[in-house]
Each structure stands twice: as structure tokens, then as C-alpha cells.
Amino acid sequence: MKRDGRLARRWIATGRLAAAMAAVLFLQTAVGDTLTEKATETVLRRARLMERAGSGLVVLISGETKNFSNDVDYPFRQENNLFYLTGINQVGIALALRPGAQEPREVLFLPRRDPSRERWTGRMLSVEEARRLSGIWDIRETGEWESFLDAALSGKDHEKRLSSSEEHTRVDNAAADSSDLWLILGNGTALAPLFRRERVFADTLAARHPRIRRKDLYPLFRDLRIVKSAYEIGRLRKAIDITCEAHQGVMQKIRPGINESELDGFIHSVFRKHGAQWGFPSIVGSGPNATTLHYEQNDRWIEDGEMVLMDIGAEVDHYSADVTRTIPAGGRFTQEQKTLYEIVLAAQEAAFSAIRPGATIREVHNAALTTLKAGLLRVGLVADTTGNQYRMWFMHGTSHWLGLDVHDPGTRDTIFAPGMVLTVEPGLYIREDALDYLEKTSGNEKLLQTIRPAFERYKNIGIRIEDDVLVTQEGYELLSGSAPRTVEAIEMLMGR
């Protein structure tokens, strides 16, 4: 019996979470014309976002193509929140959602296809393709974008539809709240400047519709995106596996005399072999470069006896891994390197132990710190563990959230729940100039005397060990375990 998916499509188009979930289930089980897993995801995400917004008009505009030089652009990458809701990585699209309003609640705007342009720059999505990717039924040309918004904000569209259609009944708060305009603004976050175009866009609309009230989608996305679905965890697993394969490959390929840039290129070739690319520019820092946290120059010749820190992450369907390994170029740790490495490793193990539902990044960080400080005292790099002396050698947080962004939205006080994914990445960076900038106080003079011998012994060593961890019901799952992490495992794979 051939079942008909049209009813289910209509349920999806209501934009109500319960209806969308039922429709997805129906399509998956009963209809040949199923939604892809990816489209199912975006259908539910939009329904959840609309449920949280409650009412008003939700507007997301495409990211821009960024210029490299002259007529060459960087490869385009869609703004993550719009990608989260549509799965579409094409420039020039726009999305309007109307929670609480009558249909259409979801309208996607696509640039008009142009064969003569596509001959030059590649295929643009057809309506059918966009529908299949996003699960959005109502797709229009971007030329209609402004008039659609004007109608939606003035309520004219609402009235016209009401009189011309008998199928729909009036939705309670649609008219009253038609002046709420939801955009991503990132208010109160460091990211606010990235959403300048959204602000300009809101200004333009506000000039025509003085009654609109701007509302910030950022906190809604933060709360939605922080718990990952099975689909999302699958994407992250793939990105992390590819990244670990690159680390394994480097451990077998590296030798003294190689340049950081060659390792950088090799890592990227492993990503591309699997159809991935980088989620952030690779950090390949050898010797003293390992003590710069976000070193990206990657052009130094690596010498024997040095450590190489590689902080890398493949990105699969916009989901980024983030795994750091620090290895000896010659295959064997020196005594000093091993001593510091074991401290960082122990701190990471302590941090892992703190991960369970109900915990926070702050607690994970504190667990790492306790172990790290004890280790630093033992080797003489701090004089006591009560104050902030450790900050000379470890100056960043232990964890951040991971997802569509390598630094995914969320705070250090977000309560852990199953499905959240975070990094655990303690480090020690014995920068050669670290002591030069201490304030000249008598206390510091004494501190310098105490730690100088250890500093001289360990200076120019930088170590970070970073893994990706999924919060589970029972505690946590280490996702990046396939890249060797202990001194023994690294030396064994390097085989020297």
C-alpha cells in the first residue's frame, strides 16, 4: 500500500513540536518518501526553537562570503545557527519562522537559480533539493523576502490568509505579538560584533515597522544546541575519529628535521581524505612554539629532542573535533618532558573523574587544578599551591563546549546532562619570558629565587593534552581515546 506523506508534511508545517515529532515518526515508519536523518533533525530543531520563542517573527539571514584577496574568496561557510535550522550551506538564503502564527510557519528563501552563473561558480540548490535537505515545504525566492517580512510584521498577510482560507482557525496570539522580531544578536556576549548585519537588518525593518520589539535568539540557540542528539553525536564521533587518525599518522610520520608546515599539510590531507576539513586552523607548535596557546604560523623546522604540540580538529557537516596531542619529535620523551607530561596527564585524569550529570565545567577545572598544582609544587615550579602561582604555567580553562562551533555556546556553570560534549585540556606552558613580566615586589623576588632552578630545567616546554568527552547517564565517555595519550602508548606507536 502506498502511503501518502502529504498529511505528515502538513503537520511539520504547523511548526508545533508534538505534530512535527508525530509527522517525523509517521514518515519514517509508514511512508516511502522519508525525510533524511538530517532533515528530521532540522524539522525538530525548528519546532523546538519555535516552542521556546512562543510567538513573533524569527528571522535568520545567511552568512556572507569572506574575501581572501581581490576576486578570490575563502570557501563559504554558513552561519552556524541558520545551518542548525536548515542544514543548508549555501550563501544568500534566509529563513523566517512564525511561532504561534498560522501557516506557513516556516518559509525558506532561496536565491533564484541562474544557469549562466552556475556554469561559473557551481550548482545552486533547486527548490526540491532545499526541501529535501531542510524538510521545509514552503520555499520562495529571495526576491520575495522583504515583502514577506513586511506583510508578516504588519499583520496584513495574516488577515489576507484568514479571509482566503477556510482550513485555518485563528491562532490566539498571532496578531498581538506580530511585533516581536527575533534575531541572533548575541547581546551581552563577546560575539555581539559578529551579528552586526543582523542589527543593521533589524534597524531597516524597525524604520518601516516602528512597533517591533527586538528579541535575541542567542540564549535560545545556546540552550538548544548544548544537548546533542544521537545524530549530532554521530557527526562528532566521525569528526573525532578522523582527527585521531591524523594524530596517529603524525606519530608515525614525524621525524626531527621536518617542518611544522609539512605536518600541518599531512593532517589536513587526512581530514580531506575523509571528506572533512578543519574546524579551526591547525596549531602545530614545536619547541618553544608549543608555549604559545594559539600558535598558527606553523613554519618552524623541528629539531631532535623537542616536543611538538598539535591542537587540531576535523569538521564533519559543521561539527568540529578538538583534540591535542604533544609528542617528542624523536619518539622518546626526555626526563624533563616526561615529568611535566605526567603532571598534565594526571590532571586530565582527575578532570575526567569529575564528569557526571549534575557537575559543571567549573568543577572539572578545579579537579584538574588540584592535581596540577600539586605536581607543580613537587617539581619546584610553584612555591605554594594556595594562591595563583600556577597561572604562570597554566593560564586557560580546562574545558569548553564542543559542537557546531569548536567553542560551542554554554557557560562554565551549565549543569552537565547526558548528551553534552566538552573538551578536557589541561596544559603547562613554560614560556621563556614568563618570569620577565612579574611585578617587581619583594614577594616575587623570593618566589623567583625559589623557582628559578626548576624554570631553567623546564623552560621552553609546552604541553597540552586535550580530549573530547560525552556526558552520559553513568558519567562520561571518552570520544577521542583512539589517539594514544600516555607516554608509553605514544612511545610504542612511534616505535623508536
Next chain:
Amino acid sequence: MKRDGRLARRWIATGRLAAAMAAVLFLQTAVGDTLTEKATETVLRRARLMERAGSGLVVLISGETKNFSNDVDYPFRQENNLFYLTGINQVGIALALRPGAQEPREVLFLPRRDPSRERWTGRMLSVEEARRLSGIWDIRETGEWESFLDAALSGKDHEKRLSSSEEHTRVDNAAADSSDLWLILGNGTALAPLFRRERVFADTLAARHPRIRRKDLYPLFRDLRIVKSAYEIGRLRKAIDITCEAHQGVMQKIRPGINESELDGFIHSVFRKHGAQWGFPSIVGSGPNATTLHYEQNDRWIEDGEMVLMDIGAEVDHYSADVTRTIPAGGRFTQEQKTLYEIVLAAQEAAFSAIRPGATIREVHNAALTTLKAGLLRVGLVADTTGNQYRMWFMHGTSHWLGLDVHDPGTRDTIFAPGMVLTVEPGLYIREDALDYLEKTSGNEKLLQTIRPAFERYKNIGIRIEDDVLVTQEGYELLSGSAPRTVEAIEMLMGR
């Protein structure tokens, strides 16, 4: 005997071409403290630019860091013209030149170093390093930028200097022309929108100095950059050699069943092995994808019997190669592929023959076209060679200028002179939908009937052969000859 370079430094600081050339020669031959080859270049470039500007204030501001997503940026790349004058690839710098004015004629502004920031994002240039790279003696902090410009534009700096210094004599036209403000604006070119920040900057200055007249540096840079020095040709040779090595490597590595993305990653790894990167995103188009000119998706599985078009270019010190090869995935051309390939190759040879001092890109293009059209008529893809029928299959120019930009500034009517570098890249693209968009005229109906059989035979084949050529006294030098180009040479290297 230890010679002193200070006098030569003073000559350079005059910003006069003759003095700068003498100083460079003196430093190179007589003084231990020589300028690097790169700094020598930039010294002479600035002197030449000032000579052409004649008077006024020349202002160049750094490019911006472009955002990838959230707090991740693309690797920074300096705006090419500022790089051309300074050799410095650091964000946040600015350059002021004052042709015809008294010293200092060249002032470079650097962001203040900040050890706590460098710990995070890497070393910033010191004054000494910036001096060594650029050959500019007078280096100041960016905090002084605005007051410097205000003084220069209001002539106050001029008067103050005159009264406080006895060494300098008044320069004729400095005061009179202090209101000429030179910036890159790209007026009348398609690139004008890229220089929005320069326009905003000029507006800001104009608000404080209503007398300034804006002048566009773009034509000056175009004329300077189009003839390459020995140093520049050396950089281009290196970039081209690396690119050809990547092509050779692909010819040995490729096999049916591989993904375009893996070849893309392999190519990039060859670039990075030599410390280079891409000058534009690689195009790796297999089968029908080869008929899209700027295809960048690079994610298709390559099948036996297909051709793969690779349009790639390594970039060395901002100088970009641009070399295209189209090869059979399985190592042997089919009869159809070979037939079209030989037409394109013959067109390229015809184009080469037209290259000599005094010729133009337009003439090179016409030489390619004559051969190409004859070939298309022979195989039945056009019905006659008098009109524009060939444009269905070849719709781009044969050549562009090559340098700091892969599409370097210059026109198709620029008269060839030794030291100019251009590409020669005829192609044929038998797009599957090419005939669908012909106007429905009776003439076209007849044309369709005539060419349909050939179209069916050759459809979905895309071929481009692109080489980089230096104009010499005698004619030209093929710079990219080390990547096999003929059917025989390609099949031999592929060894199947």
C-alpha cells in the same frame, strides 16, 4: 673596515628613487648590515610609488582578520598592496608615505607589543623585525597614527619640523599639495567594494580636513605591479614549481574510486610540505564537474573513464601560481577525450606563439580562438566559425595576469613587456545543459540539429590546460613546463 649604513638609511628615508637605489647598492656592496632582498624590493617599490604619486599623503591600512565562525578566524592575509610596499603580513599595521615632502617620508605604524596577548595568539613583530622586513626606518605605534595624519594633512607637522630642524630645506610643493590624500579605492573597477574601509577612512579624515582631495592609488599599483622584478619572478618560479610537483604527484596517485576531496588534500599537503599554501581554493572537478569553471565543492567519487580537471596554485610569499591539468582518472584518454584535448592543446600552442613584447592578451586570446574554432568545426560542435557559436563551449578569456593576486591587476590591452607574467588557459566545457538555454529561434533549431550528434558524443567532458608564462625579450618562457601537458607525457607519467 667597518662601514656605516646610517647614511644609506638616510638616503632611503628620503623616499627618492635615485637615492634609494644608490643606498641599496651601497648597503649591498659596502656595508655588513645589508638589507634583505625582500626589504630591498620594498624600498624601491615605495620610492617608485612616491615618484608616481608626486605629492600629497599616501595612506595604506591593514586588511582585517576575517571570521570563520564564532571565535575562529580564517588565517590572516595582508592586503596585497600594503604587503607589496612593506612585506609585512601582520594585522593592524598602517603605512604613511609623503612623496615630495620632507622627512620622514616613510612611516610605518605597528600595534604595540603585548606579552600577555602574544602568549595566546603568537609573536607580534618588534620594531627591529619590522625594520628588517620593510627597510622602513621610522616605525611608530598605531596609537600615534591619527595624530600623525592630522599633522601631515594640516601642515602643522611640516612647520614644526622646519623650525626645529636645521638639516632639512623646504621641499617645493609639500605645503601646497598637503591636501592630496592617496588611498586605494579601485574606482571604476569591480574591486571597488573591497575598499569600503578605505572610503570610510577617507570620510573620517575629510570631516576633519575639508580641503583634502581623494586620489586613487589603484592605477599606480596596477602599473607598478604588472612588471615583475627578478625577485618576484623567483617567488613565482618557486610557487609554480611546487604546483607542478603537486600535479605530477596526483598523476601518480590518482585511481578510479578516489574522492575529489582526497586529491584536494593531497595537493594541499604538497604545498604545505614546501611551506606554501593555496593562492586560491583548489578546483578538483571530475566527470561533469569539470564543466563548471570555478567548481570548489570537491566531494565527488571519481569513476573510471572520467577526466579530472585540477586548477590549482601554490602561493609563496603571497605570489600565486595558477596551473591547470586535466587527466584521465584511469591513466588513458578515451578517443573522445583525446580528440577534445588535442584541440585545446593546439589552441594553447597557438596562443603561446602570439606572446612577445608588444603583443596583448587580446591578441593571445584571438590566436587561441582561431585554432579552437577550427577544431570545434572539425568535430561538429559548431556549424560555422564566423560567429560566436564557440561560446557555448569556451566562455572565458584565454589569459589573465599573475602575481600577488592570482588575477593580478592589468587589462587585456596592456602591451606586453619583458617581466610580465600571464596565464594561457584555453578550455572546452561540454556542459550537459548547454543546449537547454539556447533561444528558441529557427536558426538555433537548425544549429541544434547539426551539432546534436557531436554534443551527445562529447557531453560531460570538461578540459582546461593552463600554464604560466613569462614575457621575455625574445618572446616568452614557459614557467610551468614541468607538469606533463601532452597526451603522451601524461599517459607516460601515469604509467598505465
